[in-house]
Amino acid sequence: QKEVEQDPGPLSVPEGAIVSLNCTYSNSAFQYFMWYRQYSRKGPELLMYTYSSGNKEDGRFTAQVDKSSKYISLFIRDSQPSDSATYLCAIHTGNQFYFGTGTSLTVIP
Amino acid sequence: DAGVTQSPTHLIKTRGQQVTLRCSPKSGHDTVSWYQQALGQGPQFIFQYYEEEERQRGNFPDRFSGHQFPNYSSELNVNALLLGDSALYLCASSSGNTIYFGEGSWLTVV
Numbered sequence: 001q002k003e004v005e006q007d008p009g010p011l012s013v014p015e016g017a018i019v020s021l022n023c024t025y026s027n028s029a030f031q032y033f034m035w036y037r038q039y040s041r042k043g044p045e046l047l048m049y050t051y052s053s054g055n056k057e058d059g060r061f062t063a064q065v066d067k068s069s070k071y072i073s074l075f076i077r078d079s080q081p082s083d084s085a086t087y088l089c090a091i092h093t094g095n096q097f098y099f100g101t102g103t104s105l106t107v108i109p
Numbered sequence: 110d111a112g113v114t115q116s117p118t119h120l121i122k123t124r125g126q127q128v129t130l131r132c133s134p135k136s137g138h139d140t141v142s143w144y145q146q147a148l149g150q151g152p153q154f155i156f157q158y159y160e161e162e163e164r165q166r167g168n169f170p171d172r173f174s175g176h177q178f179p180n181y182s183s184e185l186n187v188n189a190l191l192l193g194d195s196a197l198y199l200c201a202s203s204s205g206n207t208i209y210f211g212e213g214s215w216l217t218v219v
Binding site (some may be wrong): 006046100 | 140142144149150157164170197199203206208211217
């Protein structure tokens with residue numbers, strides 16, 4: 001079983017929609033969770049970082065961790081065409097970081 | 110504050126050749142990791158360097174080797190290139206529980 005699984009999409013939404021991106025993970029001991037945004041042919045950019053359970057909000061972005069279900073989510077409110085990118089979830093444990101395969105998002109004007 | 114910088118940004122090599130990619134970590138970061146990202150995939154961990162030693166290694170063959178210098182910069186070397194080595198190679202530096210990536214080096218093997 002992989003450490004983290006992510007629905008690859010692709011996801012296509014109209015501008016202004018609420019987007020939900022999700023990952024599941026295998027080990028309940030994992031505590032540090034991240035979301036990265038990656039534009040085409042660029043390196044991943046850190047968007048959100050959360051520790052343990054609960055929600056963290058930053059502008060239009062909300063990261064949510066449900067440790068009981070081993071489920072992490074990223075919500076994007078009022079989505080914009082500039083949000084079109086691939087979103088990667090990541091988990092940090094020990095000295096290693098594990099990444100999902102990424103979800104490709106397109107926001108249509 | 111400069112982030113993680115990588116060079117070269119793009120390169121094309123022939124099968125069987127060798128390649129060296131370079132990375133300077135974010136200021137204040139002493140740990141450098143290398144990842145391979147194939148098209149449509151998430152980054153796959155190659156190895157991590159700390160204090161000039163390889164601390165951890167992913168599931169990559171010995172053709173992949175690295176080095177870290179006293180100033181924390183790092184190199185990734187790949188020998189006997191295969192077509193399947195074509196990918197985006199990402200360098201990342203970390204401090205604590207977050208990791209920051211460079212823009213990557215696009216390697217095409219023909």
